[in-house]
Amino acid sequence: MPFSTSSENASSPAGPPAPGLGQQPDVSRAGTDPDFFVRQAFAKDPTQGCALLFRQYYRDLCSHAVRFVYGRDVAEDIVGEVFLTFWRTRAYENITSSYRAYLFRAVRNRAIDYLRAEFGPIESLPDSLDELTATTGYDQPDRIIFLDELVQQIGAAVQTLPPQAQRVFMMSRFEGKSQADIAAELQLTPKTVENHLTRALGRLRKALRGEWLVLILAYGPGLYLLSRYFTPTNG
Amino acid sequence: MDNPIQPELLQTYLDGRATPLQKQLIRTWLLDPANQEIFYAQLQRREQQQPQLVVDDTEAYARFVTQLAQTAEAQPATPVRVRRWPRLFMGVAASLGLAGLAGLLTLTEPYWNTRTIATEYGEIRSVVLPDGSRVTLNANSALQLPRFGFGRSTRQVSLRGEAEFAVVHTPDAQRFVVTGADGVEVVVLGTEFVMNTRRGTRVVLNRGKVQLRYGRQQRPQTLTMLPGEWVRVRPGTALQRGRSADPVPTEPAWKLFRYDFRQTPLPEVAQLMEDNFGLRVTLAPELADRKLSGQFHARTADDILTALTELFDVRVTQTEKAVRIEPAFADNDSTE
Numbered sequence: 001m002p003f004s005t006s007s008e009n010a011s012s013p014a015g016p017p018a019p020g021l022g023q024q025p026d027v028s029r030a031g032t033d034p035d036f037f038v039r040q041a042f043a044k045d046p047t048q049g050c051a052l053l054f055r056q057y058y059r060d061l062c063s064h065a066v067r068f069v070y071g072r073d074v075a076e077d078i079v080g081e082v083f084l085t086f087w088r089t090r091a092y093e094n095i096t097s098s099y100r101a102y103l104f105r106a107v108r109n110r111a112i113d114y115l116r117a118e119f120g121p122i123e124s125l126p127d128s129l130d131e132l133t134a135t136t137g138y139d140q141p142d143r144i145i146f147l148d149e150l151v152q153q154i155g156a157a158v159q160t161l162p163p164q165a166q167r168v169f170m171m172s173r174f175e176g177k178s179q180a181d182i183a184a185e186l187q188l189t190p191k192t193v194e195n196h197l198t199r200a201l202g203r204l205r206k207a208l209r210g211e212w213l214v215l216i217l218a219y220g221p222g223l224y225l226l227s228r229y230f231t232p233t234n235g
Numbered sequence: 236m237d238n239p240i241q242p243e244l245l246q247t248y249l250d251g252r253a254t255p256l257q258k259q260l261i262r263t264w265l266l267d268p269a270n271q272e273i274f275y276a277q278l279q280r281r282e283q284q285q286p287q288l289v290v291d292d293t294e295a296y297a298r299f300v301t302q303l304a305q306t307a308e309a310q311p312a313t314p315v316r317v318r319r320w321p322r323l324f325m326g327v328a329a330s331l332g333l334a335g336l337a338g339l340l341t342l343t344e345p346y347w348n349t350r351t352i353a354t355e356y357g358e359i360r361s362v363v364l365p366d367g368s369r370v371t372l373n374a375n376s377a378l379q380l381p382r383f384g385f386g387r388s389t390r391q392v393s394l395r396g397e398a399e400f401a402v403v404h405t406p407d408a409q410r411f412v413v414t415g416a417d418g419v420e421v422v423v424l425g426t427e428f429v430m431n432t433r434r435g436t437r438v439v440l441n442r443g444k445v446q447l448r449y450g451r452q453q454r455p456q457t458l459t460m461l462p463g464e465w466v467r468v469r470p471g472t473a474l475q476r477g478r479s480a481d482p483v484p485t486e487p488a489w490k491l492f493r494y495d496f497r498q499t500p501l502p503e504v505a506q507l508m509e510d511n512f513g514l515r516v517t518l519a520p521e522l523a524d525r526k527l528s529g530q531f532h533a534r535t536a537d538d539i540l541t542a543l544t545e546l547f548d549v550r551v552t553q554t555e556k557a558v559r560i561e562p563a564f565a566d567n568d569s570t571e
Contacts, residue, residue: 050299050303051296054292059282059290060279060282060283062290063282064278064279064282076295080295083299098272101271101275104279139271142262144271145265
């Protein structure tokens, strides 16, 4: 489909020019601009453009988001919302960076929003950095590096958990199992499972240096959806 | 300018193995938006090479399309508004919900905030209220009082049936109010009286002073009773008021399962049995003007019935909850 679209545009000079793109340079730029076909698709039908981006980035974005939030459903929700916002706000119309940079930045920001909603403010990530980002349209290098360091801290926090606590945590966050199910499967008492989860979340909180009680993360996905509903955020 | 940042360095950095110096290099390098594009490309490359999660993007896309369709139908407005109105809506809904709950609680207040003390047929029970007042309930009677705060903010009770009240005087002279039938109220501070709300309201004052409020709400009337006085308020009839000739008994006879009859017409006795024992008594017309005198000790209706058969020449036919009393003449006739 995108191939036929682009060739039509290139061969028919009478066709309406896509916004911001001249007719002739398109062809020459198709080789160097990875977003060329996607842009063409968006000009023709935004839904089709979204479909292309979805196929191209969804998996990788989820894989990236999960490094922050350590939860399958949460990660997929975050990426899904980024795409929804992208479509609803028609962000694709006036995007200045590449689609890839936009999507990855949006996913990282949303993951941070999630962590803030769950754990409270992240001390070492002052809001001023966010503001700068919002005004310039590009990330401050400090912020990018901070986010990558945060990912490493979170990963380390989970990795240093005792093996059993780690297993309980993963089953809870990735297999969507209830505490009772985990207790039955690992032949532990429900109290032990609860303790493991509490400890794991405590480690995460330490990694984030947040101040809020972490128990809520145990009921996180529901609360997260609620918080999404109540706090307007940019994608 | 020579670019020091190679993909390998970025991967090292992303794996968390970059030295502080290397990080500083990357920080400077990232100042250029064009380099940020390269950075994100490397970020994606790493997710492709070392995926953390295997997701089904076909299914996710189907979900996404469904959400898009819903959005397109329901929310054509700008996204800022889309987010704002559910918030307002939630607030309004929550307020309405709270208001509804409050209303419901107010409406059902008599159900959850009322304590009822009731006696069965033939049962006499004495209770001490939280303020120290004692109430003795005759059979088939019920006393209602507030579940919370009785004696502190109010001493308001209502009575169905018959009861003797021995109301204590509180240090702050708080009024004790008993509501009877037809909105009749007895207002006291501390006193002893007997109240009966069956067929109107009858109050007999033993000791102290009470104020009786009666009449329609538009034209309330009050009267003050003196010890030994009795008053009977019944809608449709004039107020009856009298004084016991004898010295006032210190407590009502029924309290000891005793019945004092003085020239009491039999229909009245029958009514008493219905009130206190739940027995429907049918009296043969010939017996309507017979009168009964004497003291009886009766714990059950049978006790009274036995006394009746002994005193009068009557025949008693009893079924489950109904009694028929007729002259025994017919029977005598047949035997003679």
